[in-house]
Amino acid sequence: MTSPFRISAYQVAEWGQMTMCDAERRLLANALLDISNEWFVLVSESCIPIFDFNTTYEYFQNSSQSFVMVFDDPGPYGRGRYNYNMTPEVELEQWRKGSQWFEVDRDLGIEIIRDTRYYPKFKEFCRPHCYVDEHYFPTMLTIEAPQSLANRSVTWVDWSRGGAHPATFGRGDITEEFLRRVQTGRTCLYNNQNSTTCFLFARKFAPSALQPLLVLAPTVLGYG
Known part of the structure; x- marks a missing residue:
């Protein structure tokens, strides 16, 4: 289908x-x-930014490579x-x-x-x-x-639940702990240096996630 x-x-x-x-x-x-x-980012309607605009802008501006998962x-x-x-x-x-x-x-x-x-x-x-x-x-x-x-994407997804599509997160999934884990839960290379800032966006988020995201965005995500 x-x-x-x-x-x-x-x-x-x-x-x-x-x-x-x-x-x-x-x-x-x-x-x-x-x-x-100068930079072009493809995201979907179920994506959210997980950092403020300045952080995202500087990440792209200072990177020596583009972020395409390969x-x-x-x-x-x-x-x-x-x-x-x-x-x-x-x-x-x-x-x-x-x-x-x-x-x-x-x-x-x-x-x-x-x-x-x-x-x-x-x-x-x-x-x-x-x-x-x-x-x-x-x-x-x-x-x-x-x-x-860079051979990696800056959009976080969770494939751990199995199936043809990544996990979708709703109201009950949105906590400060969850968002912090998405922000810094992995290590990657950024300009050939180890970094815990690997992702700038995350997906997939259901409409029911909007309200708790709005509540946590100012303190956790740095905007709103």
């Missing part, structure tokens, strides 16, 4: 289809028209989705997987929207159950600009 959402009155994007990547490319293309925009999954949900018709543009050892929730700078944003080399291959040969939005950008950017990638 697909979950379509409208980008405009005439264009529909569907989960797992190339139309998802088309929508993301259109969003980037429009944002790039404003020359004052990893090589040798199993059936990674390399198992590869189609050998992707050669010679994409070889099996170049095939990557990642989250669609990314942050890129202008250079990578331009790289994404101007691509005509990899797009036709992914459109034709990465079809359900390939889930092109999990592979196209991670693979293409790894080939073209690997040094520009």
Whole structure:
């Protein structure tokens, strides 16, 4: 079952289809028209910022890399989705997987929207159950600009409950302890240094989470 959402009155994007990547490319293309925009972050309606604006801005400003999750999954949900018709543009050892929730700078944003080399291959040969939005950008950017990638996302999700989608959090889940754990519960590399500030956004939050989030935002998240 697909979950379509409208980008405009005439264009529909569907989960797992190339139309998802088309929508993301259109969003980037429009944002790039404003020359004052330096960084571009893709989040969903179920995401929340977990730090104040200044912290988030400085994190991107001072980073030497962009935050696109990229990893090589040798199993059936990674390399198992590869189609050998992707050669010679994409070889099996170049095939990557990642989250669609990314942050890129202008250079990578331009790289994404101007691509005509990899797009036709992914459109034709990465079809359900390939889930092109999990592979196209991670693979293409790894080939073209690997040094520009931190190989991780700045959007926190919880896959520990199992299933095809990450956990959704509602009113009963929102506590100060939970939010603090999301903010600093992991260690990562930031500019080649260990850091406990690994995420700037988190998902998925249900509408019922809004009220307790508003209560805790000023003291825990630093805004509101």
